Amino acid sequence: MAKVTLQDVAKAAGVSIATASWAVNDNRNVRIPESTRRKVRKAADSLGYHHNALARGLARGCSDIIGFISDGVATSPFAGQVIQGAQDEAWRNGKILLVVNTNGKKDVERKTFAFMLEHQVEGVIYSKWVHESITPPSELDKVPAVLVNCYDERGRFPAVVPNEVQGGATATRLLLEAGHRRIAFVNAITPSPASLGRLEGYKAALAAFGIDFDSSLVVPANADQEGGYGAAEKVMATDATAVFCHNDRTALGLYDALRELGKRVPDDISVVGFDNQEMISAHMHPALTTVGLPQYELGVMGVRTLLRQCGRNEDDGDEHVVTRTFEPIFVQCPAVSRDSVKRL
Numbered sequence: 001m002a003k004v005t006l007q008d009v010a011k012a013a014g015v016s017i018a019t020a021s022w023a024v025n026d027n028r029n030v031r032i033p034e035s036t037r038r039k040v041r042k043a044a045d046s047l048g049y050h051h052n053a054l055a056r057g058l059a060r061g062c063s064d065i066i067g068f069i070s071d072g073v074a075t076s077p078f079a080g081q082v083i084q085g086a087q088d089e090a091w092r093n094g095k096i097l098l099v100v101n102t103n104g105k106k107d108v109e110r111k112t113f114a115f116m117l118e119h120q121v122e123g124v125i126y127s128k129w130v131h132e133s134i135t136p137p138s139e140l141d142k143v144p145a146v147l148v149n150c151y152d153e154r155g156r157f158p159a160v161v162p163n164e165v166q167g168g169a170t171a172t173r174l175l176l177e178a179g180h181r182r183i184a185f186v187n188a189i190t191p192s193p194a195s196l197g198r199l200e201g202y203k204a205a206l207a208a209f210g211i212d213f214d215s216s217l218v219v220p221a222n223a224d225q226e227g228g229y230g231a232a233e234k235v236m237a238t239d240a241t242a243v244f245c246h247n248d249r250t251a252l253g254l255y256d257a258l259r260e261l262g263k264r265v266p267d268d269i270s271v272v273g274f275d276n277q278e279m280i281s282a283h284m285h286p287a288l289t290t291v292g293l294p295q296y297e298l299g300v301m302g303v304r305t306l307l308r309q310c311g312r313n314e315d316d317g318d319e320h321v322v323t324r325t326f327e328p329i330f331v332q333c334p335a336v337s338r339d340s341v342k343r344l
Contacts (some may be wrong), residue, residue, distance in 0.1 A: 004049045012043040024049070037105035066095050066306060067116040067143075071104040071128040082127060082148060085299025093307060095122070113139035123306045126150070131161060131193045144309040148302040151193075155325040158309060160301045162293050164194050167206075167333030168201020168244075171272045171291045174335055175242040176209050179344030180270060184240035186231045186250055188223035195223075195246065200275065221250060228253025234262060236271075241344065248281045251288055251340075268341035276336045286339035288333060294331045301331055 010020035015036060017172050023034055023040035043049075060122040068086055083099055090097040098121065102108040116124060121145035128134060134150045136157055151159035175183050185202050188195040219234045221227035228250035235243050235254070251273035255265060265271050265286060273281055277291030 004047045006049070008047055009040060009044045009049050012047060015040060021043075032179065044081045055293060063120045063122055064095050065119065065121045066090050066097050066128065066303065067112075067121040067124040068097050068099045068193060069109065069112055069116075070099070070101050070127040070129070071099065080300075081295035082299040085296035086125060086143060086148075086303050087299070088148075089300045089303035093303070095303070095307075097303075109137065110139075112139065116296075117142060123310050124329045125302045125306055128156075129301070130186055131164070133193070144306060146163060146302050146306040146309060147300050151328050155327065158305050158326045159328045160298055161193070161296065161306055161328050163330035163332055164197025165201040165204070167291045167293075167332070168198030169205040170201070170333060170335050171198070171244045171274055172202045173203035173208075173271050174289060174291075174337070175244065175270060176205060176211075178242075178270065178341050180242040182217070182238070182240045182242075182284060183237050184217045184235045184243040185209035186219045186221050186228060186235065186243060186254065188246045188250075189220045189227075190223070198246065221246070223250055225249050225256075228255075229257045232257030236261065236263065240269065242272070242341070244272045245274065247275045248273040248277045248288060248290055249275075252280055252284060255284060266340050270341040272341060274333075281336070281338070284340070289338045289340045290336050292334045292336050294333055297331050301329060305329060 006020055006024070009024065010017045012315055013020060013036075015023075019032060019036065020040050023037045024044050053206050066086075068083065070083075083097070087097045087099075098116065100108075100112045102112060113124075117139070121143065123146070124140065125146050125148055126136065126140060127148040128150035131149050133153050134147070136145075136147065136152050140157060147157050147159040149161060151161055170184075172183060183206070185199070187199055199218070206213055217238050217240060218316070219231045219238075221231040223246050228245060228252070232254050237260075243254065245254060251271055254271065258265060258269065263269060272290065273288045273290035274293075275281075276290045281288040281290045
């Protein structure tokens with residue numbers, strides 16, 4: 001079957017090719033009677049004509065495409081909710097999300113930016129799998145951009161990140177509100193926004209309950225199952241009645257070691273994790289009380305923030321580059337209560 005052309009649509013609607021183009025591309029800068037627009041669209045639908053989306057975007061001065069560049073989010077079931085949230089919010093605003101996973105390869109990232117800029121995306125969301133400080137790629141200066149799950153310490157771009165301090169405080173409060181007062185904290189060895197922020201939240205929650213911080217209750221460990229397993233004896237040596245683990249994988253290792261030591265969760269010691277990796281936390285025995293990373297909400301807020309940036313940039317012309325310093329946008333980390341905390 002021959003491809004239906006714009007000329008075929010114009011002939012069927014009885015209008016010029018220019019009028020047909022303006023109508024199917026919804027160009028509102030040209031005055032066309034609505035009856036003519038409807039007639040052209042009806043002809044296009046009946047003939048099965050598919051317009052060039054890029055041409056339509058150029059005609060309207062708006063591509064309706066948002067770029068999403070990640071270094072691994074797209075391939076992680078745990079963090080893929082960031083993309084789901086961004087995609088849902090994009091659709092709610094009549095936008096399409098163009099997702100590219102670079103696997104951290106700089107050559108792939110450069111080609112991705114070139115492709116997106118060539119196709120005039122309205123803006124770019126630049127996301128990292130691990131919450132960290134980054135040096136944003138120079139290409140972000142050429143388009144409205146928002147960082148998600150990462151940030152630029154110079155504040156050159158809006159950044160949407162999880163509220164690690166609030167999350168650490170929430171995890172600790174779950175234990176404090178259950179009556180525990182001697183609470184250990186198995187924290188990651190490597191300094192990061194997560195380890196530093198969660199420690200700050202832990203201290204703040206203790207202070208809010210009038211409890212002095214005791215550094216001997218902080219047990220450093222690798223942020224994985226092996227780290228949690230190796231921390232168990234040190235935790236028990238603190239005489240803590242409860243422990244807050246840096247993440248769910250650490251808690252999983254701790255569970256295994258406690259079981260070997262003849263200790264029961266939560267009868268002998270209560271445990272709270274962090275991240276809410278449901279493939280782990282919901283299937284532990286007992287199911288792990290934890291604090292969730294707000295992946296879906298990060299994606300939603302990333303798109304909302306980017307669309308606001310696009311609106312500002314239209315108002316400001318070309319002056320959006322290096323004229324504004326942005327504070328991070330913190331997204332709350334929710335408590336997820338299950339069965340690993342005993343009330344005293």
